[in-house]
Amino acid sequence: MTETAETPLAHPSIPDFVAEESLPRESRLSRPLDTLIRGVGPVVLALIAGGILLLALGRNPVTFYGDIYQGGITHDAWQDTVMRMAPLLLIAAGLVFIFRANIWNLGYDGQFMLAAAMIAGFAPKLEAHLAVWLSLVLLFLVAGVTGALWTVVPALLKAYSGVNEIITTLMMTFIGLSLANVLVKGPFQDPTINTPQTTALPLSGMLPNIPHTRVHVGILVAFAVILIVHYVLTRTSLGLRLRVLGANPRTAVHAGIGVKRLIVTAFLVSGFLIGLAAAAEILGIWGYVRADTNFQYGDAVIPFVFLARLNALAVVPFVAFYSLLSIGGEQATQNANLPTDFLLLIVGLILLFMSLTEYFGRKRDLGGSYLTAGLAQALRRKAENA
Amino acid sequence: MHELLKQAVLTALVSGALVAGVPLMFTSLGELISERAGVLNIGLEGMMLFGAYAGFVGAYYGHSSWLGYLTGIAGGTFIALFMVVFCVWLGLDQIVVGIALTIGAEGVTSTLDGAQFSTTRPRLGSVPTVSIPGLSHISVIGPSVFSQPLVVYLGLALVGLVAWIFRSTNVGLNLRAAGEKPEALDAAGVSVLATRSWAALCAGALAGLGGAYLSIAGAGVFVPFMTQGRGFMGIVLAMLARGRPIWVIIGSLLFGISLSITTALQLAGINIPIDYAFMLPFVAVMLALIIFGRRSYLPPALALPYLRGSR
Numbered sequence: 001m002t003e004t005a006e007t008p009l010a011h012p013s014i015p016d017f018v019a020e021e022s023l024p025r026e027s028r029l030s031r032p033l034d035t036l037i038r039g040v041g042p043v044v045l046a047l048i049a050g051g052i053l054l055l056a057l058g059r060n061p062v063t064f065y066g067d068i069y070q071g072g073i074t075h076d077a078w079q080d081t082v083m084r085m086a087p088l089l090l091i092a093a094g095l096v097f098i099f100r101a102n103i104w105n106l107g108y109d110g111q112f113m114l115a116a117a118m119i120a121g122f123a124p125k126l127e128a129h130l131a132v133w134l135s136l137v138l139l140f141l142v143a144g145v146t147g148a149l150w151t152v153v154p155a156l157l158k159a160y161s162g163v164n165e166i167i168t169t170l171m172m173t174f175i176g177l178s179l180a181n182v183l184v185k186g187p188f189q190d191p192t193i194n195t196p197q198t199t200a201l202p203l204s205g206m207l208p209n210i211p212h213t214r215v216h217v218g219i220l221v222a223f224a225v226i227l228i229v230h231y232v233l234t235r236t237s238l239g240l241r242l243r244v245l246g247a248n249p250r251t252a253v254h255a256g257i258g259v260k261r262l263i264v265t266a267f268l269v270s271g272f273l274i275g276l277a278a279a280a281e282i283l284g285i286w287g288y289v290r291a292d293t294n295f296q297y298g299d300a301v302i303p304f305v306f307l308a309r310l311n312a313l314a315v316v317p318f319v320a321f322y323s324l325l326s327i328g329g330e331q332a333t334q335n336a337n338l339p340t341d342f343l344l345l346i347v348g349l350i351l352l353f354m355s356l357t358e359y360f361g362r363k364r365d366l367g368g369s370y371l372t373a374g375l376a377q378a379l380r381r382k383a384e385n386a
Numbered sequence: 387m388h389e390l391l392k393q394a395v396l397t398a399l400v401s402g403a404l405v406a407g408v409p410l411m412f413t414s415l416g417e418l419i420s421e422r423a424g425v426l427n428i429g430l431e432g433m434m435l436f437g438a439y440a441g442f443v444g445a446y447y448g449h450s451s452w453l454g455y456l457t458g459i460a461g462g463t464f465i466a467l468f469m470v471v472f473c474v475w476l477g478l479d480q481i482v483v484g485i486a487l488t489i490g491a492e493g494v495t496s497t498l499d500g501a502q503f504s505t506t507r508p509r510l511g512s513v514p515t516v517s518i519p520g521l522s523h524i525s526v527i528g529p530s531v532f533s534q535p536l537v538v539y540l541g542l543a544l545v546g547l548v549a550w551i552f553r554s555t556n557v558g559l560n561l562r563a564a565g566e567k568p569e570a571l572d573a574a575g576v577s578v579l580a581t582r583s584w585a586a587l588c589a590g591a592l593a594g595l596g597g598a599y600l601s602i603a604g605a606g607v608f609v610p611f612m613t614q615g616r617g618f619m620g621i622v623l624a625m626l627a628r629g630r631p632i633w634v635i636i637g638s639l640l641f642g643i644s645l646s647i648t649t650a651l652q653l654a655g656i657n658i659p660i661d662y663a664f665m666l667p668f669v670a671v672m673l674a675l676i677i678f679g680r681r682s683y684l685p686p687a688l689a690l691p692y693l694r695g696s697r
Contacts, residue, residue, distance in 0.1 A: 163675055355486065
């Protein structure tokens with residue numbers, strides 16, 4: 001499989017993964033410009049390509065993108081955009097954490113919706129017995145643990161049987177989505193409403209707002225988590241071990257790292273953070289979960305996690321941009337009489353253009369890579385030899 | 387009454403298994419070809435979905451299911467073309483591009499469908515079937531099993547053809563070498579890139595055909611996101627088939643049965659929520675992976691770009 005295959009052992013004295021970051025690389029372009037091109041270029045290209053498709057469908061792209069700005073920033077809309085950032089940032093934190101180890105957790109949708117269903121179901125019961133602040137804290141924990149538990153099977157299969165985690169996490173996502181439906185239509189359904197959904201929380205039972213705004217405090221949780229994840233990944237031994245594992249699994253074994261345990265840890269943390277994302281969204285905005293919903297936030301976050309080069313802090317501006325795109329996009333797609341899934345197309349295009357930039361970057365020797373050091377290095381070595 | 391009910395249940399189970407299993411069969415056969423040649427096709431879901439859309443559009447405007455299958459194949463191949471250029475020629479990450487293609491295809495099909503059909507929601511008529519004389523008169527299962535659209539028989543023949551190609555032809559040997567040891571293939575004077583390109587295009591064509599079957603013969607209508615993870619299931623099936631095409635048929639039928647079992651049970655008066663039905667095939671896959679996980683086989687050069695002269 002991908003990660004075990006022919007990445008040669010690093011030189012013992014200067015491990016590659018350290019050299020990768022600390023030694024300055026020669027580059028024809030200045031660093032800031034380089035970063036700008038690699039970070040923003042794919043997004044701009046995707047928006048242009050999306051605009052061409054809009055033209056082909058007989059819609060006016062200028063109006064469309066103008067509507068996005070209007071619907072996402074002006075008047076009060078920026079507050080919605082900030083609120084949308086909360087779950088996206090938490091998912092991004094979970095993905096950055098595990099992608100650093102070069103492990104693919106693609107089961108985010110299942111982890112998210114299952115956690116959402118669990119807390120939406122338990123919230124009314126819990127709040128009837130406990131103080132609101134205590135039950136909110138407990139619900140965040142329940143969501144996190146649910147998300148983490150949903151990664152256990154892929155984690156164990158990956159660590160102990162070497163089964164490809166891409167496949168297993170995808171399978172668990174589909175099971176998780178159906179299971180969330182079973183819960184929402186079954187034990188958690190509000191019997192007083194015809195449409196299958198959980199009992200809605202009263203406004204007093206939701207996350208409190210930041211004073212003088214409509215923005216709930218989930219965004220503060222998200223920023224705190226981003227800072228913690230960034231600290232852990234860059235300043236602690238756990239972060240270093242994850243990077244070693246991502247750079248070269250064989251080096252990790254030789255360095256005496258408990259690889260199996262590390263894999264399971266990475267999965268659990270990732271699932272936990274994605275669960276928190278569900279808590280922020282449900283307790284902050286909705287207050288209930290309806291059957292057959294899939295927010296698909298994870299799909300949207302993936303390209304930005306790569307564009308930020310797996311750096312938790314760099315994810316923030318990208319997520320802010322996508323939040324604007326998605327909040328404003330709801331209005332814009334409605335005005336253009338198109339389904340909101342049009343935004344998915346833009347996300348896919350960003351990923352494609354990112355890959356292309358990666359290719360030309362390798363050719364022209366632009367700076368670092370979106371991908372983990374080990375993978376990028378193997379690719380670069382091949383490109384140089386070619 | 388009991389006898390009649392039993393027949394209805396059995397018919398529903400068997401015909402449902404075929405309707406659900408045939409698209410899986412096409413798709414995982416395609417994935418098997420490309421996996422053996424070393425291209426891991428995470429974008430299979432997107433190819434299938436685009437094939438379903440293109441197939442529906444072709445069948446709807448061309449008034450012919452055959453034209454629909456052709457446009458479905460073309461649609462799947464079109465998405466696979468991205469895979470070929472980005473991953474085989476430029477050597478980019480197959481997983482990132484695969485995810486991009488799946489997400490992009492979800493977006494583009496849903497957008498186009500919304501722009502064209504959101505107000506009309508047209509449906510296709512039923513597809514003519516071909517009955518095998520004799521066999522189709524067997525009571526109960528005869529009419530449901532041996533009376534199928536022609537494309538199903540062609541699909542079965544295709545599986546046999548692919549098995550034969552892999553076992554006894556030079557082309558099959560080249561394909562296998564491209565996944566096992568691309569350097570050796572290159573040294574033998576055969577282009578690895580060309581071999582892998584054709585394999586990836588075949589995967590796209592077959593996934594597109596599978597998607598087209600889903601929308602034309604299966605549902606009679608295109609619905610956004612209608613593949614519901616069948617492309618990913620196809621990847622697992624190809625993995626578990628360990629490179630042997632015949633196992634693709636068996637696997638697809640087993641998954642077809644697990645997809646259709648709720649309808650059958652509902653006919654029998656046992657009411658099971660539809661969500662369990664959606665869950666069942668994926669649970670089956672996970673169980674299969676837990677039990678046979680160690681034994682699933684993937685070629686050593688899978689998902690690694692081949693660049694000439696590199697080690």
